[in-house]
Every structure is written in C-alpha cells, then in structure tokens.
Amino acid sequence: MSNISNISNIFIKTENLCFSYDNDGEEKVPAIKNASIEIEAGSYVAVLGHNGSGKSTLAKLLNMILLPTSGKIYINGRDITDPEMSEDDMFEVRRQIGMVFQNPDNQLVATVVEEDVAFGPENLGVPPEVIRERVAEALETVGMTAYARHAPHRLSGGQKQRVAIAGIIAMRPECIIFDESTAMLDPVGRKEVLQTIGRLNREAGITVLNITHYMDEAVLADRVIVINDGEIYMDGTPVEVFSQVDKLREAGLEVPQSTELLFRLNALGYEFAPGILTTDDCVAAILAKLSRTE
Amino acid sequence: MLKDITLGQFFPGESYIHRLDPRTKIILTVFYIIITFSAKSIFSFAALFLSVVMIIGISKISFKTIIRGIRPVLYIMIFTMILNIFLTNGEDLLFHWKFIKIYKEGIITALLVLVRIIVLITGTSVFITYTTSPIQLTDGIERLFSPLKRIGVPVHDLAMMMSLALRFIPTLIEETDRIMNAQKARGADFSTGSLASRVRALIPIIIPLFVSAYRRAEELAVAMECRCYRGGEGRTRMKILTYGLNDFFAIFIFLLFLAAIILINIYAPGFKL
Structure with missing residues (x-):
C-alpha cells in the first residue's frame, strides 16, 4: 500500500525479517526471507500462499511464538526483537495480537464454552467480575451467548471456531490473526466464521490478518499479500492482485472462479474489465455484455 | 460404539450437586469411598444402594447415562462375581458337583460386592466427573492441595x-x-x-x-x-470458590451417613461381609 503517510497508524511493521527452522545440524531451510511489510491499524489483510510458503511462520513470528533469525518487528511502534523485552512485555504482545488456529478442537482448553472464553482473561490476571463481563460480551459478539454453558465437543465446527474467536476477543486484542481458521470447516461453518471476522473488523475496529489459501476469502479483504517461498511476492488490493492471473499461477495459486472465467473469456477476445472478483459482479458484467451484443 | 463411553464427561446442569463447591465434592468423594468400604452388614449395603439412587436423583443425571458409564467395567463386575460365588466358603451349601461348591453366602457376597462396585463407580463419577466441570475440578484440587506447594x-x-x-x-x-x-x-x-x-x-x-x-x-x-x-x-x-451453607450441610449429612453405616454394621442382625 502506498497511501500510508501517518507512521503512528501502522500497527505491524517488519523490516528485512528472516527466519529459518533449525534442522538438527543439517542445512537450515529459510522459511521467511527478507520480508518487509507494514500493516495499518484497523485494516483487513488476507495473506495468501500455497502450503509451505511460510505464511503460518510469519504469523507465529508476529506474536513471538517464534523468534526471528534476523530483522526487526515492530508492534504498535515497539520493537519486539529487542533483547531487553521482558516476559511481561512478551505476554502483552500476545494479548495485543490474538491468534485463531486451524483445528478448533486443539485450541479449546475447557469443557464448558464460557470457561474456555474465560481462559485468556484469567491468564492475564483480570479480576473475576470483569472476566464475567468480558465473557458475556465476547460471546455476544460472536453470537454464541445461547451456548455459554454447553460442552464445546458437542458444537459444530463453525460454532467451535466462533468460541475460539470469543476466547481471543475476551483478551481485548488490537489485532487477530486467523491461521487458516476456516480450512477444516464445512461451507456453512466457513460462512459463519467469515461473517464474524468481517464484523469484528468493521464494528470493533480490530486489525485482521486472515491467512488462507481460499481465493474467495481473500477477496473479502481490503488488501492481499501473497507469500511465495518465504518472500513477499505480491501486495495490493484484491483487484490489483487478482488481475495478475499469470503471476499468481506462477506461485502455484489459483484465482477466484469468477476472475478465472473472465480471464479465459478475455483470452478468447472478449473485453471484460480486470478486477471483477465476486460471483455477483461477474454475473452482472456478463449480463451487461450480453445485453449490449443483442 | 466408542462414543457410548461416558466415563470422564461433564454434564452441565443446575442441580444441588452441581452447585456444590468442587472442594466439597472431592471431600465427599473420599467420604463416599470410605463409606462404601466400611459397609459390612447387608442392611448397610441396602442403605448404600438407596443413597446412590438418591444422589443420582438429586444430580438429575439420567439413569441411561449412569448405566452407560458402568458398562465399560461390566467384565470386571462379572469376573469378581464369579470369583466370589465359587471361592466363598460358608455353611449353607446350595450346590455341589465334584469339586465345585456353591454356598448361599457366596451368592450374597457376590451381590454385595456387585453393589459395592456399582456404588463406587457411580458415586464417584456423579460427584467428580458428571457434575463438576474439569476446570472447577482442577480449581478444587489446586486449592485443596495448595499447602503442598510449600514443599515443592x-x-x-x-x-x-x-x-x-x-x-x-x-x-x-x-x-x-x-x-x-x-x-x-x-x-x-x-x-x-x-x-x-x-x-x-x-x-x-x-x-x-x-x-x-x-x-x-x-x-x-x-x-x-x-x-x-x-x-x-x-x-x-x-x-471464585466459596464455601456456602450447602457445602457444610452436605458434609454434615455424609458424616451422619458414615456414622449410621458403622452403627448398622455393629448392631444390625443378619449377614455380614
């Protein structure tokens, strides 16, 4: 994004970030190479990349689950690669940047929904009355209030994932990273979770990083960052990124079906404007073209 | 088929037992185990059986759930029953064929041991797992044993x-x-x-x-x-865990029950284990 002028508005900033996994003496495989990105507070960013491209690694670097090999990371203006960082500072970073993972079963710690949501605030040492308020509020936000006393293993995948999101919201984060959070869900569950994500971004002003390999999810974001082999490969609005179909294919990625269709039609000589991403827009564009030719 | 196993599962609810402090429930469980093993007279076993039925009733856990919880130990129950029937010696011989002797006492003992196993499993699981959420249970254990932190x-x-x-x-x-x-x-x-x-x-x-x-x-x-x-x-x-009147009441009832069982053991006539 080129329109960033106000430095204080940037929530996440990385400078020449590098990371390689330790491979037991064998040669180290770099997972992130020289990544420099800036993410504005309140933005909705999709991070795309095929399996093993380093997108999950990037997420884990941002909330200090992994520590970078070299380079800098600034969260809210604070350098988190600073060796002076205390343990409390580290937990403050993790509070600010919540993370929702792929498998809902492996991130729920309690056998009752409300107790699970309370887990984060409890760890932060929030007083009991405040925890109650926050749990009620978080469940309300994700629309799971009616299930507060249910056992999570009886819920559907989408519901479990919304409980996991509530557990993060209850810690009052500024940013939430969704690490393929919809990958294990059925279409209904995916829709529920995506609607929740969109609402959090619009209504609560939470910065959202949605790591995904679903193109139609990336379309919902304000900005798309494509990672390929640990490098920032493309960065721009969904329209800018998805209009470069060839470049995406080189990175082993597909484009949304509508874009794909119009791309092929264009190859046959039709002239559709680039950057049509959703099914509705695609239908409208084709209808418009048809009525003109009639 | 494996989904039928209910051992170790929590059923949320609002019953009297659900509302007890987890520490109380741990203490009650220990009491209940002691009571179960102190029962000797056939009458104390009857009281024990009645108590477990009452506990299930108060907890509002369905009998179906309870039975499903017992099923995994069915073989152990059958095994102990057979052992007791064939290996107990007594006076009242009911059946004799070559070296196999079955006494009336053996059959009664087998039944009483059966009641003991059922009561033990059902009683402890109603208190500990069915009505106490794991987080509450953890809380209870942590608080109850927190003095041990001092010795590391x-x-x-x-x-x-x-x-x-x-x-x-x-x-x-x-x-x-x-x-x-x-x-x-x-x-x-x-x-x-x-x-x-x-x-x-x-x-x-x-x-x-x-x-x-x-x-x-x-x-x-x-x-x-x-x-x-x-x-x-x-x-x-x-x-936050707080002891209430309910907790003291429950512990009081259990102390009375223990005393009653011991008295029945001593004074009641009839068969004793």
Whole structure:
C-alpha cells in the first residue's frame, strides 16, 4: 500500500525479517526471507500462499511464538526483537495480537464454552467480575451467548471456531490473526466464521490478518499479500492482485472462479474489465455484455 | 460404539450437586469411598444402594447415562462375581458337583460386592466427573492441595494436566473411532482370531492415535501460549470458590451417613461381609 503517510497508524511493521527452522545440524531451510511489510491499524489483510510458503511462520513470528533469525518487528511502534523485552512485555504482545488456529478442537482448553472464553482473561490476571463481563460480551459478539454453558465437543465446527474467536476477543486484542481458521470447516461453518471476522473488523475496529489459501476469502479483504517461498511476492488490493492471473499461477495459486472465467473469456477476445472478483459482479458484467451484443 | 463411553464427561446442569463447591465434592468423594468400604452388614449395603439412587436423583443425571458409564467395567463386575460365588466358603451349601461348591453366602457376597462396585463407580463419577466441570475440578484440587506447594509439589501444573486430559477424552475417543473405521475399510479385523492376533490388530490403531495425540498436544501448547498462559502465577479465576451453607450441610449429612453405616454394621442382625 502506498497511501500510508501517518507512521503512528501502522500497527505491524517488519523490516528485512528472516527466519529459518533449525534442522538438527543439517542445512537450515529459510522459511521467511527478507520480508518487509507494514500493516495499518484497523485494516483487513488476507495473506495468501500455497502450503509451505511460510505464511503460518510469519504469523507465529508476529506474536513471538517464534523468534526471528534476523530483522526487526515492530508492534504498535515497539520493537519486539529487542533483547531487553521482558516476559511481561512478551505476554502483552500476545494479548495485543490474538491468534485463531486451524483445528478448533486443539485450541479449546475447557469443557464448558464460557470457561474456555474465560481462559485468556484469567491468564492475564483480570479480576473475576470483569472476566464475567468480558465473557458475556465476547460471546455476544460472536453470537454464541445461547451456548455459554454447553460442552464445546458437542458444537459444530463453525460454532467451535466462533468460541475460539470469543476466547481471543475476551483478551481485548488490537489485532487477530486467523491461521487458516476456516480450512477444516464445512461451507456453512466457513460462512459463519467469515461473517464474524468481517464484523469484528468493521464494528470493533480490530486489525485482521486472515491467512488462507481460499481465493474467495481473500477477496473479502481490503488488501492481499501473497507469500511465495518465504518472500513477499505480491501486495495490493484484491483487484490489483487478482488481475495478475499469470503471476499468481506462477506461485502455484489459483484465482477466484469468477476472475478465472473472465480471464479465459478475455483470452478468447472478449473485453471484460480486470478486477471483477465476486460471483455477483461477474454475473452482472456478463449480463451487461450480453445485453449490449443483442 | 466408542462414543457410548461416558466415563470422564461433564454434564452441565443446575442441580444441588452441581452447585456444590468442587472442594466439597472431592471431600465427599473420599467420604463416599470410605463409606462404601466400611459397609459390612447387608442392611448397610441396602442403605448404600438407596443413597446412590438418591444422589443420582438429586444430580438429575439420567439413569441411561449412569448405566452407560458402568458398562465399560461390566467384565470386571462379572469376573469378581464369579470369583466370589465359587471361592466363598460358608455353611449353607446350595450346590455341589465334584469339586465345585456353591454356598448361599457366596451368592450374597457376590451381590454385595456387585453393589459395592456399582456404588463406587457411580458415586464417584456423579460427584467428580458428571457434575463438576474439569476446570472447577482442577480449581478444587489446586486449592485443596495448595499447602503442598510449600514443599515443592507443582500443584497447579498437575491440576492443569489433569483437566486437559479430561477435556481431550471425548476428542480422542472420536479419533479412535475414526481410525478404527479407516482401518476396517482397509480390511483390518479386530474381532476374530486368537488373543495375540487381536492385540496385534490394535497396533495400527494405537500408533496413529499416539502420533495425532502428540500433534494435538503441540498445537494446544502453542494455542495456550497465544492466550498468554504462563502457569499458575498471577492467574485469576472467573468463578471464585466459596464455601456456602450447602457445602457444610452436605458434609454434615455424609458424616451422619458414615456414622449410621458403622452403627448398622455393629448392631444390625443378619449377614455380614
């Protein structure tokens, strides 16, 4: 994004970030190479990349689950690669940047929904009355209030994932990273979770990083960052990124079906404007073209 | 089929027993075990059986659930009954064939031991697992044993491990079911053949189960770290444990019950174990 002028508005900033996994003496495989990105507070960013491209690694670097090999990371203006960082500072970073993972079963710690949501605030040492308020509020936000006393293993995948999101919201984060959070869900569950994500971004002003390999999810974001082999490969609005179909294919990625269709039609000589991403827009564009030719 | 196992599962509710403090419930469980093993007279066993029926009634846990919870130990029950029937000596010989002698006392003993096992399993699971959420249970254990922290016992960590283990029982059962079905689809046979070959048939279930459990543990650990978990220090709780009148009342009732059982043992006529 080129329109960033106000430095204080940037929530996440990385400078020449590098990371390689330790491979037991064998040669180290770099997972992130020289990544420099800036993410504005309140933005909705999709991070795309095929399996093993380093997108999950990037997420884990941002909330200090992994520590970078070299380079800098600034969260809210604070350098988190600073060796002076205390343990409390580290937990403050993790509070600010919540993370929702792929498998809902492996991130729920309690056998009752409300107790699970309370887990984060409890760890932060929030007083009991405040925890109650926050749990009620978080469940309300994700629309799971009616299930507060249910056992999570009886819920559907989408519901479990919304409980996991509530557990993060209850810690009052500024940013939430969704690490393929919809990958294990059925279409209904995916829709529920995506609607929740969109609402959090619009209504609560939470910065959202949605790591995904679903193109139609990336379309919902304000900005798309494509990672390929640990490098920032493309960065721009969904329209800018998805209009470069060839470049995406080189990175082993597909484009949304509508874009794909119009791309092929264009190859046959039709002239559709680039950057049509959703099914509705695609239908409208084709209808418009048809009525003109009639 | 594996989904039927209810041992180690919590059923949320608002009954009197649900509302008791987890510490009280742990203490009551210990009492109940003591009571179960102090019952000697046939009348104290009757009282014991009545008490377990009452406890189930008060907890509002369905009898179907209770029976499903007992089913996994069915074989142990049958085994102990058979042992008791054939190995107890007495005076009233009912049946004699070659070296097999069955006495009336043997049959009564077998029935009483059966009642003891049922009461033990049902009583403890109603108090500890069915009506107490693992987090409450952990809380209770942590508080109850917190004096041990002074001599270096990692009470919080042990309690947390236990509650996570309980949390993952249904998940791992589901997983086992899935793996078994996957192996069956490839022609695995778990129900015929010699004991040795059946045990061998379990290996392709246990190995994937372990691998997946380790992967889950790893993911869970990362998820917990992301939610700022750093052990027991500085941690608060949403639900604060407080003893109420109810708790003292329940403990009082159990003390009375224990006294009653002992008195019945001493003074009641009839058969004694």
